[in-house]
Amino acid sequence: MKPADSEKPGHPRLQQAAAGIVATLACALALAVGAMTTAHAAASIVIVNQNAAGVGFNDPTPATPVGGNPGTTLGQQRLYAFQQAANIWGATLTSSVPIRIGASFVPLSCTATSAVLGSAGANEIWSDFTNAPRANTWYPAALASKLAGVDIATPGEPHIIARFNSRLGLFPDCLPGNGFYLGLDRNFGDQIDLVTVLLHEFAHGLGFQTFTDDETGEEILGTPSIWDYYLLNNTTGRTWVESTAAERAASAVTWRGLSWNGARVTAAVPQVLDPMSNLAVSGAAAGSAAGNYEVGDASFGPPLANPPVQGQLMPVVDQANGTGLACDPLNALNALAVRGKVALVDRGSCDFVTKAKNVQAAGAIAMVVADNAPGDVAGMSGNDPSIAIPSVRVTQANGATLKASLQRRSRTQSGVVASLGLNTARLAGADAQGRILMYTPSIYSPGSTVSHYTTEAKPNQLMEPAINDDLTHEVTPPRDLTFPLLQDIGW
Incomplete structure (x- = not known):
């Protein structure tokens, strides 16, 4: 079991937009000259290289092809792994609007025994756009564009921002010997399977996260996230959208305090959980x-x-x-x-x-x-x-x-x-009514609390707050409950 992500999105920068309100959740990074790759399937996913020359995706360090990854440099292999994750999600989702992921490898927090592997989230959130299923509700940019039928993101901005640790396993002060496995075949041994980490983080950017502050319970501009309609407070029996800020904050630090009340996930729980x-x-x-x-x-x-x-x-x-x-x-x-x-x-x-x-x-x-x-x-x-x-x-x-x-x-x-x-x-991982529990440890965990499934689930799920060794590259039932949740919110 390895840490999956532990960074919260930054404070939003609010803008007025013609199709509603947009809040920028992550700082936009300047686009660097580099490769763009696309997964052509039910949805098109574009990986936008935001690294400067010589680093990240552009790192020229020679590398031997491994596990079906044909890249011959470290940068190429990283990009191929991203492409593999994009292919999996592209074949699963449906959208007429290409999904842009602004991606980079950068130095992130780490020590000799622990490290942040990466973080990702929606770059912008939108409300009251054309064809919005719910009024006065925040949606992540990629989903809002799918529902609108046109790209409503700010021109030049990616829908998702994703950053991953460029130092992992390569330096003595950053999990030495336990770096990213860049193969595509899951034969990662003692390393950390990058494709699995990417599938997890891309899901956050697609909408596997609440935009309501899970520590204080406060909504952005008094507007709920689409997630809040499905987060059920097991103490009060009310959803987050029906709750006060204090009730939301309390449920986030109550063991088994929240369940997911979406119809797609709940229907799939019996065929997935043991x-x-x-x-x-x-x-x-x-x-x-x-x-x-x-x-x-x-x-x-x-x-x-x-x-x-x-x-x-x-x-x-x-x-x-x-x-x-x-x-x-x-x-x-x-x-x-x-x-x-x-x-x-x-x-x-x-x-x-x-x-x-x-x-x-x-x-x-x-x-x-x-x-x-x-x-x-x-x-x-x-x-x-x-x-x-x-x-x-x-x-x-x-x-x-x-x-x-x-x-x-x-x-x-x-x-x-x-x-x-x-x-x-x-x-395992469900409440008495068969709904999957969310991750609500009694001690608040920034970046992990609420916006993940419980760690009690068996088999382990992709969207738990840690990357487990038994995970596959599947995001759908009968192995995994990630895609049903995205379907519940509109995908």
Whole structure:
């Protein structure tokens, strides 16, 4: 799992326009002399090269063709990857107006361990244009032009602005060794598949975003986004367009606070999402800990299934404060405790894969990771084909409940039974009515909150706030729910 994007559009520059009101969401970049490429399909997508000579798409660094990408320079390969993403979206969308994406590779924020991969969004938003389905409503420029039947964008301006990190993996202070994979075949290994990132970011520019401030709940000029008609507040039962600014802001930081209420997405949810993962706790010693727990899935090891993996829950204790990190091979006492059991370990100090490898080597049949900080249910990233046991993650509060039930245990028995399986009555990432949840973590995440799907979805969706290794290049059902949402707003 890798960060997808973490930059919010800038403050809008408002202009009067003949066909309504337009707000510029991203600073327009001066067009550089360079290549234009077009995807000819149901919609025409034009990649407008906004890089200066010698950098970005024009970088002359020699490159060996890879994964179906025939480019022989770094710049050419970047452009071919953009073309591939444009081809996929062009074959999916329908519009008589060519969609212009102003694109560039530029240095973006990064460190040796984390980085902004890229960002994209509508360059302009429009309301009250010819054929607008809803009056007094913001639409992204590409969609507004499709609906109007003519290009209503400001002359010379792209519909979408997209920027990507030119330093990624190429410098020791910017995720060294984990740069963009420029092949077209998804054989990215330890790298980050650029085509997948592009498909994600282009979707934002096409309209997979709200223009209402998701932190304050304030609308631009008191005008709602087309998104706001479909964002359902699960606390009040009202959509964002029916809500106050305070209600919108509160729902954005309420776990499972928002669902998408669009007919196209909801109809497709049952064929796309899998049953929800579940941890069931029972047994004579379980006491008040007995019951079902919602869990985060691991991207490594086998997925949960029915019949469940079941065994007594036993904690790993390898720290003086009573916690068990399992970052080193388990000592004899801990190995004895977890052999043939479900191991309970604490998050922290090392990655999830290392913990799973160590408890598996000690003979555990499954792993439960208790979070080390308050928060919502979340998954676990990592990849190791040698891991053969299932793993799940529970919140810090639920972890404390489980630990309390294990206080009266012997060295090899707890009497608390953990079953890791599926809740077939619920779909992963959907609310009780079968609507997909949006990403609303209790701690506000700039650039990610609201304008993404929940991270609870299984299988992982393209429009989650992180790029997961199991994503394909598909944007439609039965694999993905990105295009149905765009259809809900008018595509």
